Amino acid sequence: MLIEKFIAHIARKKNAAYLQFSPRVSHTIPRKRSDTPLLLYVHVPFCEELCPYCSFNRVVFDEALARPYFEALRKEVLMYKDLGYDFGALYVGGGTPTILIDELANTVELIKKTYRIMEVSVETNPNHLTDANIGILKEIGVNRLSVGVQTFDDGLLKTIGRYHKYGSGEEIAERLRSTQGKFNTLNADMIFNFPTQTMAILEEDLSRLTGLKVDQITYYPLMVSDYTKGVMSEKVGAVKYGRGREFYMRITDRLASLYDPTTAWCFSRADGMIDEYVVNYEEYAGLGSGSIGYIGGNVYANTFDIVDYVRRIGRGEFPVVAKRECSIKERLLYDFLMKLFGLHLDLTELGRKYGEEADEYLRWEIAFFKAVGGLEQREHILSLTKKGQYYWVIMMREFFIGVNNFRDYCREIAQLSSHSH
Ligand SMILES: C[S@@+](CC[C@H](N)C(=O)[O-])C[C@H]1O[C@@H](n2cnc3c(N)ncnc32)[C@H](O)[C@@H]1O
Ligand code: SF4
Structure with a gap:
């Protein structure tokens, strides 16, 4: 549709302009200035293997790097306390935050001791839904557990490189079934508009989801950043954004009897569920390598180089390498x-x-x-309106692509400067 293309084009141009800032200099975080409740976002950038479609900030897991990384994270947590900050909610995203569950537990416990945290949300993958991990996550007070599913279709899981890591569609469904009811909110992350995804595959996925009755479903549109475009089209196929509307309309129709939309792409079964924090919290601090924060109308980005991150924190410096003041x-x-x-x-x-x-x-x-x-x-x-919900899906898709392009740019700069040292 022409209007959708127009909206995507404008959103892409605007995002590219907003996310222009020099990522070479060091910056610091100001002392707390207002009483607006803040969200604490903590990033854990390690994954057992990298999925070809994913353009989030992540690297292959290396324990020798991950342990000092978690230690640095805990130091960064305390650096915000020294500046007078307090946080009402914690979101641990990745990567795969549960990759070293003992380190995650120590970090969440420290954060809960340091700040007045009311809600804790953690992202994970289906292979980490073991009894032992679930026990620990409950003990440290996780209220919302978000599990990356994407699809239950075995063929598609193989195409996107997740079948051999996280199991078949049936195995993933079984893991969700046994986790359902153990947390205040169990969320399944899904993706629509993979190039080889057919309407029949989507229908099957929706039947599985409504059968499982997970508390919450987040249905992301596939987003392809400039950096992942090449590997995406080689391994998964070329994306056609024009197909997205039909998928989205089917998703909203099929989920309507059991779920209420809580954002343009998140659907919840009951009131009071925790969903998109960017909606509920106007400002947030981003901790960890490659995290982006938004405080007092300024955007701050931490270094993307994990070794540099650990080094800077070790010196007691904020690892912020880019700042932009918004008008x-x-x-x-x-x-x-x-x-x-x-x-x-x-x-x-x-x-x-x-x-x-x-x-x-x-x-x-x-x-x-x-x-x-x-x-x-x-x-x-x-x-x-219902039409507007899809326009917002397009704009948010473009917003995230813009952020991911910015991350890729920073990553390149980080690589260039580490080669020149
Ligand atoms: C960044 S991952 C982190 C948590 C975990 N590693 C996982 O795979 O779910 C969170 C979710 O982002 C979504 N995601 C990742 N790459 C995406 C992309 N290129 N387009 C749309 N959604 C994406 C997936 O649904 C994924 O589950
Ligand atoms: S989708 Fe999740 S598991 Fe896959 S690379 Fe991205 S962060 Fe890692």
């Missing part, structure tokens, strides 16, 4: 994107945060999405 318009656009990703935006709240003229800044964007049937307004609340 008011950029901050408003960010809130507009994230709040509506969570389906609603309260214009009064926005006015309270940015001043009376806040919606004037967004006049063009609001008018455009109303005109194309993506947004509706009741009094001061803007809400996504």
Whole structure:
């Protein structure tokens, strides 16, 4: 569809412009300035093997690097305390955070001792859903466990290089079945629009999911960054974004009787489930190598070089190598994107945060999405329509591709500078 292509094009251009900053210099984190509740994001960049479609920040697991890495993470946790910060929620993402469960447990326990954490969310893979790991995750207070599934189709699992690592579709389903009910929220991460994924495969996956009744399903659109494009088309096939709408509509229709959308791509079975933190927390600190934080209207990026990360922390320095100060318009656009990703935006709240003229800044964007049937307004609340939900999937897809492109760029810089030393 033309409008969707247009939205994707504009979102891609805007993201590329926003994410331009020099990643060579050292920066520091300011002392805490406001009482806005913050999220703590902690990144664990190690995986047993690398999936060909994934452009998140991750490397092949090496215990000799991972143990000092976790130690450095714990030091970085305390560095934020020294600056007066407190955090209301913890999200441990990856990579594969459960790769060294004892190190993860020590880190989460330290964070819970240091800050007033109310919720803990951890990402994992199906092969780590063992009784021993589940026992430890429960003991350290994990409320939300998010498991990478992607699909239950054995053929597709083989194509995306996960079958031999995480088991067949049936084995993954069995692991989910035995974990369901043990955490406040068990989330399954799925992906739609793999090049060889057919509508029949998607239908089968949806039947499995509704049969399992997992608490929550996150259905990501396949996102391909510039860096993964080559390996993706060689191993998985060339992606056609135009096919995404049909998949998405089928997903929302099939899940409608059991699940409510809580964001444009997350579906939950009950109220009070924990979902996308970027919607609920306006600001966050990003800890660990390659993490990105957003504090006081500034974006901060930590070094992508793991050895450099450990070294900097060892010297007592913040490992921040890039910083960008966002203008008011950029901050408003960010809130507009994230709040509506969570389906609603309260214009009064926005006015309270940015001043009376806040919606004037967004006049063009609001008018455009109303005109194309993506947004509706009741009094001061803007809400996504069903059409709008898919527009937001496109914009968030482009946002993440932009972030991943930026990461790839930083990674290249990190490699170049480590070669020149
Ligand atoms: C970055 S992984 C980290 C957790 C764990 N290693 C895993 O594989 O689930 C979290 C989720 O991101 C999603 N993801 C990864 N690469 C993606 C891509 N290129 N496009 C869309 N979603 C992707 C997958 O659904 C994956 O489960
Ligand atoms: S999808 Fe998960 S397991 Fe695969 S490479 Fe990415 S982070 Fe690692």
